[in-house]
Amino acid sequence: PYSSLNPRMTTGQILTEALKVHEMCQDAEVPGRLAALMDLVQLPQDALEKYPHEFSGGQRQRIAIARALAVEPEVLIADELVSALDVSVQAQIVNLLLDLQERLGLTILFVAHDLRLVRHVSNRVAVIYLGRIVELGDSETLFARPSHPYSQALLSAAPSLDPDDKGRKIHLEGELPSPLDIPPGCPFHVRCRHKTPKCTTELPELRHIERRGQVACHHAEEIENA
Structure with missing residues (x-):
């Protein structure tokens, strides 16, 4: 989130760009969609008027998640989602995604090296070595x-x-x-x-x-x- 958000755009502009580029809604519906996205990722509404440098790392990650959710995906790919965040913030972001998964019916593909995170969030796990899957199974069986x-x-x-x-x-x-x-x-x-x-x-x-x-x-x- 430290490099993927345009520092010259407010949160509202960043999310509006995603909505317009992908033609997700009419212009008149944009404010309502922005408000709903802020609620989804648990950020205050005034965050829409602020720039990325005014947020913490965890808050920036929430904005990045909101931008991904703006296009109403069926699958969300989370590649090393929390590797750049403090441990206390990592738990907040992971719990947020698990909540969104249940509320929105999302399929989330976590890519991670942190085995504790993998065990906590995954139903099925694939172990990869040199670009090939070497083992695939449900989380509890594979870890046991x-x-x-x-x-x-x-x-x-x-x-x-x-x-x-x-x-x-x-x-x-x-x-x-x-x-x-x-x-x-x-x-x-x-x-x-x-x-x-x-x-x-x-x-x-x-x-x-x-x-x-x-x-x-x-x-x-x-x-x-x-």
Whole structure:
């Protein structure tokens, strides 16, 4: 929100531009739509007359969300939505979006590296490695029983409040390959402790695993039972 809002335009002008460019309503209806958008993102009506520099980071993010909602989307893509905000503000913005999701029937695609946020907001989770989905499933199952070796390592690296949770982290070896030069076979094999010769030559497809979800790993069943 620090770079996506025009500093020379008021909040009202920013939102009006979205409404007019996408022909969302007649000119006479614009004031009413602006007022409704302010109510949706829980900002006071006088915010419409102010410029971006007069707001905090969390308030700017609310304006950006209001601009996205102005075009009445069915799907909202939230890419690292709260990464630039203080922790206390992050919770406010996340709770706002969850409320909007329920009120407006939105589908929200969260893209995030913060595993706590992912677990809090998501119904379904996709784990991506080098641009490919390696595991896909409902949130509770994936966090409780990750099937792909990368998912397992990712979740084991998350901070824990359990004082007895020592020495359980999975340490990946090697470096992350370049996305411009992805290894043959399974892209994760160069860092995987379960790799076999098959992993170095055959790319695993995303497939269903009983009582879990979908995983792109040749040896998911053996890893689960190991």
